[in-house]
Amino acid sequence: MNTLEELEDFIENGYKTYIPHISIDCAIFGYHDHQLKLLISRLKGFDRFCLPGGYIKRTENLDDAATRIVEERTAITGLYLQQYKTFGGPERIKWNDPDTINLMKVHGYEKIRSSWLMDQTISIGYYAITDFSLVKPQPDLMTITCEWSDIDKVPDLLFDHNKMVKESLQALRLQLYYYPIAEKLLPKKFSLTEIHAIYETILGKTLDMRNFPKKLIFLGLINRLNEKRNIGPHRAPYLYSFNAKKYKKALEKGITLG
Amino acid sequence: MNTLEELEDFIENGYKTYIPHISIDCAIFGYHDHQLKLLISRLKGFDRFCLPGGYIKRTENLDDAATRIVEERTAITGLYLQQYKTFGGPERIKWNDPDTINLMKVHGYEKIRSSWLMDQTISIGYYAITDFSLVKPQPDLMTITCEWSDIDKVPDLLFDHNKMVKESLQALRLQLYYYPIAEKLLPKKFSLTEIHAIYETILGKTLDMRNFPKKLIFLGLINRLNEKRNIGPHRAPYLYSFNAKKYKKALEKGITLG
DNA sequence: ACAAAAGTGTTCGATCTACACCCATGT
DNA sequence: ACATGGGTGTAGATCGAACACTTTTGT
Numbered sequence A, B: 001m002n003t004l005e006e007l008e009d010f011i012e013n014g015y016k017t018y019i020p021h022i023s024i025d026c027a028i029f030g031y032h033d034h035q036l037k038l039l040i041s042r043l044k045g046f047d048r049f050c051l052p053g054g055y056i057k058r059t060e061n062l063d064d065a066a067t068r069i070v071e072e073r074t075a076i077t078g079l080y081l082q083q084y085k086t087f088g089g090p091e092r093i094k095w096n097d098p099d100t101i102n103l104m105k106v107h108g109y110e111k112i113r114s115s116w117l118m119d120q121t122i123s124i125g126y127y128a129i130t131d132f133s134l135v136k137p138q139p140d141l142m143t144i145t146c147e148w149s150d151i152d153k154v155p156d157l158l159f160d161h162n163k164m165v166k167e168s169l170q171a172l173r174l175q176l177y178y179y180p181i182a183e184k185l186l187p188k189k190f191s192l193t194e195i196h197a198i199y200e201t202i203l204g205k206t207l208d209m210r211n212f213p214k215k216l217i218f219l220g221l222i223n224r225l226n227e228k229r230n231i232g233p234h235r236a237p238y239l240y241s242f243n244a245k246k247y248k249k250a251l252e253k254g255i256t257l258g
Numbered sequence C: 001a002c003a004a005a006a007g008t009g010t011t012c013g014a015t016c017t018a019c020a021c022c023c024a025t026g027t
Numbered sequence D: 001a002c003a004t005g006g007g008t009g010t011a012g013a014t015c016g017a018a019c020a021c022t023t024t025t026g027t
Helices: A004-017 A062-074 A098-106 A109-113 A161-175 A192-203 A211-219 A244-253 B004-017 B062-074 B098-106 B109-113 B161-175 B192-203 B211-219 B244-253
Strands: A018-032 A035-043 A053-057 A082-087 A122-131 A143-150 A222-228 A238-242 B018-032 B035-043 B053-057 B082-087 B122-131 B143-150 B222-228 B238-242
Touching: A004 A018, A004 A109, A018 A062, A018 A161, A018 A192, A018 B018, A035 A062, A035 A192, A053 A062, A062 A082, A062 A122, A062 A143, A082 A161, A082 B082, A098 A109, A122 A161, A161 A192, A192 A211, A192 A238, A211 A222, B004 B018, B004 B109, B018 B062, B018 B161, B018 B192, B035 B062, B035 B192, B053 B062, B062 B082, B062 B122, B062 B143, B082 B161, B098 B109, B122 B161, B161 B192, B192 B211, B192 B238, B211 B222
Parallel strands: A018 A122, B018 B122
Antiparallel strands: A018 A035, A018 A053, A035 A143, A082 A122, A222 A238, B018 B035, B018 B053, B035 B143, B082 B122, B222 B238
8 A cells, every 4th residue: 555546445445345244364573682662653644643453355364454554554574473352332433532533534525434344343453573673664555653662651552452462462472482483583593691681571570580481491492502602702602593383382381380 | 032022123134232242152161070061053034053142232241141041042141151252253153054044945035135144243152051950941933942062072163153152162171160150060969079070071181089189278269168068878078168268369370280 | 988079288300589709801 | 801691400399180999878
């Protein structure tokens, strides 16, 4: 969606290629150097921020749709998106909300009011995590801005999106030990210090630096390599790599949380 | 939906009260005396069975909709339904499927083909469990029959419903120790033998009769009462009751599985 | 007294937690 | 030699798994 014609066509005819009444909203977390952030965007005609979201094509499955939506809205590719919950209910979208009224004015009240987009919508929640320093989100035409917000400074979002953020973060924390979540945040070879910082930051608590590697190695999620990295005037750390197969086994068995 | 007029009206005008393109399908498990069953129903015009499902009213939230749908289709009330996953994708419903073609014939091909019901649909999966000996499912007008099927003799179901059954059973097993699932299957006061049988049957494996009560009591999920029940020519068992508050705490902390 | 079901305790190994010091490197 | 960050081991507590016999009761 990058030209004005495409946008107009989407408002009028989108229901032919997309399934109406159901959307996907993605909570994209960004990690870098002990900081956890959330990607929020502001859409044309809205005062408040929201999660990047969109509609599902009639030819797509849900996971592919989530990937495409994030790519279109933010130009971020290659995310490992995870479905966590579906949200609905008449209170999801408030029609007397100033933002919604504003949106109608921007697009010409009558046109948008009768659009398929304005009908009641149920939303499937997905989350993902990426390295926010490597990724420059680019807004598309519907989006004024998309940016990384500090996780504990997320503003009041549109609709029920604050609730989505809360529940997606819970899901992310629960799944940290049995989905290869950290794999997306690290190079192929990484040091214990690096992965340790990630787990501490995502879980929001400190993890013992002696017990933590034991657990990961015991679970078989990472392997030590016979290499070290030179990091200047300090001891060279060993490098580790992920063992992707073990995640599956861990997932099947179920694993306790830290 | 109990008269023919209501059914016709639903096919033609249902989209005004229900949200199109999205449905709820419920996997209702039934337990009694070491047996685990699944409620399957056969709809008018279909050869194969499916899970009871339906559409969401525009005024409802998702959990309420699931409860209402089960009540309407099967006359089962008071279930504790749990959302576990949402299913989508173009392959969910196959239009060249004999059952679908059959359905069109039954309702008059042209009428049903242009109905809102025949458009592509995404489905939110819910599950619940109840005592199948206490509950007599009653089909409504759209439903020819609904009955309990042995869990390992579930036939080929419509659409992707076999996949739903598989994933809902996984979810049920995972959540057995931290949602009050067994509470629905037992009287207020129950013996250890009774709850033990439930856990063994749902998990599909044997659980040590000495370790099992220790775990439940340690977790605080059940309390021993100062009562016994007379069961004929045998030793009278102690009675226990659930401690509903502890489930919440257990849920927050996360609990390992058996 | 016997049949049928209830109920209980201990040991072992695995795992989790807590805790403090030495190592390697570059300047 | 010192500053900086990297890396390690052990002891105690807790938890989960395995295992067999005694108690109660009605007939």
